[in-house]
Amino acid sequence: MTTLEEAARLDAEDELAAFADRFVPITDPGVVAYLDGNSLGRPLLSTGQRLQELVTHEWGARLIRSWDEGWLELPGRIGDELGRVALGAAPGQTIVADSTSVCLYKTLRAAVALRPGRDELVIDTGNFPTDRFLAESVAAEAGHTVRWIDADDVRAEDVAAVTGPRTAAVVLSHVDYRSAAIADLAGITRLVHDRGALTVWDLCHSAGSIPVELDAAGADFAVGCTYKFLNAGPGAPAFLYVNARHHEEFAQPITGWMGAADTFGMAARYVPAPGIRRALSGTPPVLGMVGVQEGVALLAEAGIERVRAKAVALGRWVLDLADAWLVPLGFTVASPREDARRGGHVTVRHPDAERLSRVLIEHGVLIDFRRPDGIRIGLSPLTTGFTEVRAAMARIRELAA
Ligand SMILES: Cc1ncc(COP(=O)(O)O)c(C=O)c1O
Numbered sequence: 537m538t539t540l541e542e543a544a545r546l547d548a549e550d551e552l553a554a555f556a557d558r559f560v561p562i563t564d565p566g567v568v569a570y571l572d573g574n575s576l577g578r579p580l581l582s583t584g585q586r587l588q589e590l591v592t593h594e595w596g597a598r599l600i601r602s603w604d605e606g607w608l609e610l611p612g613r614i615g616d617e618l619g620r621v622a623l624g625a626a627p628g629q630t631i632v633a634d635s636t637s638v639c640l641y642k643t644l645r646a647a648v649a650l651r652p653g654r655d656e657l658v659i660d661t662g663n664f665p666t667d668r669f670l671a672e673s674v675a676a677e678a679g680h681t682v683r684w685i686d687a688d689d690v691r692a693e694d695v696a697a698v699t700g701p702r703t704a705a706v707v708l709s710h711v712d713y714r715s716a717a718i719a720d721l722a723g724i725t726r727l728v729h730d731r732g733a734l735t736v737w738d739l740c741h742s743a744g745s746i747p748v749e750l751d752a753a754g755a756d757f758a759v760g761c762t763y764k765f766l767n768a769g770p771g772a773p774a775f776l777y778v779n780a781r782h783h784e785e786f787a788q789p790i791t792g793w794m795g796a797a798d799t800f801g802m803a804a805r806y807v808p809a810p811g812i813r814r815a816l817s818g819t820p821p822v823l824g825m826v827g828v829q830e831g832v833a834l835l836a837e838a839g840i841e842r843v844r845a846k847a848v849a850l851g852r853w854v855l856d857l858a859d860a861w862l863v864p865l866g867f868t869v870a871s872p873r874e875d876a877r878r879g880g881h882v883t884v885r886h887p888d889a890e891r892l893s894r895v896l897i898e899h900g901v902l903i904d905f906r907r908p909d910g911i912r913i914g915l916s917p918l919t920t921g922f923t924e925v926r927a928a929m930a931r932i933r934e935l936a937a
């Protein structure tokens with residue numbers, strides 16, 4: 537069923553439909569659909585209000601006193617809430633800081649240092665560039681070798697094939713940025729631990745879209761960004777998770793004063809802070825953290841389970857429309873069809889995807905193109921509607937015909 541009536545029925549039954557009103561409305565009449573929330577989530581109305589208040593009151597009126605009146609605590613406080621709402625992480629293990637790239641660098645260096653005598657880092661060739669580049673540079677710094685998994689959709693058996701007594705750490709994305717394939721976080725973590733190595737999970741395409749159970753899986757480290765499904769804003773700070781069992785030995789390379797035991801003691805030597813705070817380096821980006829706080833608060837209201845249920849329904853809707861309208865035109869579906877294996881977007885492939893993506897964007901269908909031939913349709917359950925998706929798919933059919 538691909539009718540407008542069916543789309544209207546799905547929208548009417550959508551328990552999360554009202555959450556769209558909490559976002560800055562799209563006023564550009566040229567926009568047919570925003571399907572790129574997995575690259576940049578839409579802004580919450582409350583973020584604008586909170587930023588205004590912060591500038592006027594906390595910054596403008598309270599001035600420097602605000603650091604002691606709450607700002608210094610924000611990275612850990614928001615981290616704990618994010619951990620509770622979306623990551624399955626008990627308090628004291630998640631902190632908001634830096635960019636995902638920098639958090640990856642810190643955790644990779646720390647992971648390698650925790651496994652002396654081992655000299656291999658494992659990553660897949662399909663991973664996001666920042667992950668691959670950093671695995672290579674950390675390996676070069678440590679005198680390690682990168683062992684590549686040559687797969688788009690990494691399975692436990694692929695990891696098993698390249699890990700062994702030389703493996704120090706394995707870096708993987710939980711949800712693949714191109715295909716949306718979900719990796720078996722718990723199973724792979726178990727397998728990597730059986731081989732004596734550590735895991736670093738990239739949760740960029742999971743956080744705020746699909747429930748993650750880091751503690752239950754016994755994960756070692758995780759990083760992720762907040763500007764996608766958490767709607768925190770362009771360049772908003774990332775997050776980093778370190779399982780409590782590693783806190784004492786967690787040694788990250790950017791040893792700034794904010795991660796030191798006594799930040800204002802102006803000590804002669806760096807002594808790391810106890811707990812997750814040692815993952816910090818410099819002054820926390822307070823303005824950027826406002827967006828994270830608002831995004832996490834909204835997610836807490838909506839509930840990650842309901843968000844996931846709607847992401848699955850939206851994904852199925854895209855697949856139904858793609859099968860009916862796009863496959864006959866030469867498209868193929870690159871994302872897993874099984875709901876349990878597909879994250880929060882659907883990618884379709886077409887030989888002319890690059891040109892078609894440009895034309896689609898010109899016509900108000902805001903998707904993105906991922907090399908070599910993928911059109912990525914991002915589904916953000918707090919803002920995306922079923923009628924909106926249908927309108928976009930109809931436009932793709934029309935422009936590709
Ligand atoms: C899987 C993945 N890792 C990392 C990043 C990027 O991290 P950063 O925020 O440092 O640009 C992205 C997206 O930008 C991503 O999709």
Ligand SMILES: Nc1c(O)cccc1C(=O)C[C@H](N)C(=O)O
Pocket residue numbers: 574575576713740
């Ligand atoms: N972080 C981005 C940026 O600074 C500019 C443009 C896009 C991005 C993205 O987030 C891309 C995204 N990680 C992806 O999966 O493609």
